[in-house]
Amino acid sequence: AQSVTQPDIHITVSEGASLELRCNYSYGATPYLFWYVQSPGQGLQLLLKYFSGDTLVQGIKGFEAEFKRSQSSFNLRKPSVHWSDAAEYFCAVFRNFGNEKLTFGTGTRLTIIP
């Protein structure tokens, strides 16, 4: 079945530390890939997206993600997190043929400690 997997339900990091959130997908072809962030009580905001080309993409708020075809992964990274980064992060894929739709992972909740 086509799916998006975020293996980490909850991650806690110290402010100023580096961050990596994992995302794996199981599609035959490379889909379009996204990371969204949801702050408490808010809707989803697009952080970054990958369609093709350079496998390292830059997003807003200092985030970046790297697409690795061999690992079917699209992990989100940030070199130094800020307390305001505490939120829930969702990886999503969009199949660009056939039944086009956004499919989301279950999300990773990020907690920042001082």
Next chain:
Amino acid sequence: ETGVTQTPRHLVMGMTNKKSLKCEQHLGHNAMYWYKQSAKKPLELMFVYNFKEQTENNSVPSRFSPECPNSSHLFLHLHTLQPEDSALYLCASSQSLLDTEAFFGQGTRLTVV
């Protein structure tokens, strides 16, 4: 602010009540979506509208009834809901069905008692 506005932000309703959720966008988008977000589950796509026409209904129970009177407005009418329907309901829009970037509203937190 994404340009997609949902009202109300919070709603508590009894199982015999009838209520409606509203979504409004003035981004000039032609596709609108309802998603359900439950704890520890992926976002579930409920309905898709394209140019006011419903193009997808993902086996959603009939107690949820969508309405799209124009490309800028989307409603979700609720009646005889169950406690397990309590969730965050998110509206989203995109320029077209093939547009990969969706803009989300802040959601309506629904509690069914």
